[in-house]
Amino acid sequence: MLIYRVAYDPASGTIRLADDQADGRALPESPVPSALAIGHFDGVHLGHQEVIGRAKLRARELGLPLAVMTFYPHPRDVLGKPGYAKLLTPLPDKLEQFEKLGADIAYVVHFDSDFSRLSPEAFVERVLVPLGVETVVAGFDFKFGYRGEGTPDSLCQLARGRFAVEAVRHLQRNDRKVSSTLIREALQGGDVSLAAELLGRPYAVSGVVVEGDKRGRTIGFPTANMRLDEPYVVPKGGVYTVRVIAGGITYGGVMNIGLKPTFHERLPEPTLEAHLFDFDGDLYGQTIRAEFAGYLRAERKFNSAAELVEQIRKDAEAARSALRLSAPIR
Template identity: 35%
Template sequence: MSISDLFASIEPLEGPTVATIGTFDGVHLGHQALLQRVQDEAAKRGAKSVAFVFKEQPRAFIKPSTQVTYLSDFETRREILTKIGIDHVIELEFSSAIQKLSSDEFVGALRDRIGLVSLILGPGAMIGSDRAGVEQLSATSEHTDIDFIGVPAIVVDGEAVSSSVIRIAIVSGNCELASKMLGRNYSISGIVADGEKRGREIGFPTANIEPKFPATVPENGIYATLVEVDGETHKSATSIGVRPTFETDGGRTIEAYLLDFDGDLYTKRLRLEFVTRLRAEVAFDSVEQLVEQMNKDVEQTRQILANN
């Protein structure tokens, strides 16, 4: 397959364009700084801004046995990038053909296809089979008419913001750090599936949420959360875990109890925002003890979310 055939799915642009490339999982503060630089450079050059977005992380292709989870699905990433003001958000599928391209071949294809005049990369980003970063591209690329610009990392609480660091924070139950790095509460979207209705039986009807993509799920425990459904936001207490009071080998579930809500949520699409982790998941000796603790969890959730 020729390089021109490989990029045939990309709609040609007249140019000039300033572009960046990445998965942009979560579109966190570091991504936002990178995208702002793309827009600023495009404005200075009278160019259009372009973001090439991998729908799936390249490492999912390179190491298919690796379990990969995401902070946001592709549709959400595309929506956020469009809202930020990127002129063209282009889906790019990582493949063995792309993997084999050298950095010069890749850049040359973009120049020919979209009139690329500048490529802007985030910290540590490398392209091509030769794994070229901004310094190498600037020094050795045959495309001397193209500017290569690197954007430094954004630091939060002494740590460089990255999707991997955010995922670690989430699976550790550290909602606060994840929110700081994302610039918003971490959220999971999904459809409400039919559950075993144990919550309803003890006075706490819950929505059993099934994410529609391989989402990064927080550590097992109880969380103060916000639920958006049908355009309205509701306070909620959410349990993630295996329901050890009832089962010894149950599957992992995400169950949200919406405070002061009376309605049917089955089959509806919810967006669940995580604000803070209240406690770990516990196996109680009786249902009565569980209900007593759940009442405390709900009251604590009300206090935490009082201003939301």
């Protein structure tokens, strides 16, 4: 998948290669016709997959590459709307999902104050038309341009026959729209099973294993302490059944998200520490990925280390049983 990080240059009134283009790849001198799926796509959930899948169908019908356009940072965060400093799919994860869905090209548009002031017409003339799009597919509620004044209907009018426009209606689960907001609410409530259902895959976070207080080893349950490498939405504090991918191998395990109240009066922020079943080794400095398979219980303070150890044994037994009975959502 070709990745182009682009930005709007107000001086020239055109898009250009962004300063953070990692590999120095330049935009093609001539537009590359494509079928384009466009949206914020935080989560790349089932509704987003429907949009990208529809664009993929059009791309194959027309013999064109499938392109996906997203915006970074998240527009809501740039515009000061609360709740979007943390993401379901930080950019590296989002691009990985695009590639899995068959994207040939990804356009990552740098969203800043200059870009936010583009009118819907300017967005079409200065961004979409120069990229040579032949078909644009978006969600039914997609907004673009200054103050979100653009809609799929106005996009169709502004296209003036130069490209086709298709709007995809939203998906519903239990009479609720599948949305990033609903997934965030599920995670905030610890309902990682609902999050997985809406995503079409387990919710996951990645991070580097760092040194902790090493108390787990002394009580017979060594843990890997994760320092998240991206601004993920973190599920509600508690104990979870997880699958952890480390060194290309998947291990079952349990993860505690919280403040470890049995041993600490007050930690500055929640920690994520996972005990991996049947693992014996050193993961310090390695990047691991944790997929949440289920919620076990709330974090609580125990009266003694022995009481905590007994509860961890019960948690591990429950997690092993749950993992035997379930298969990963892929």
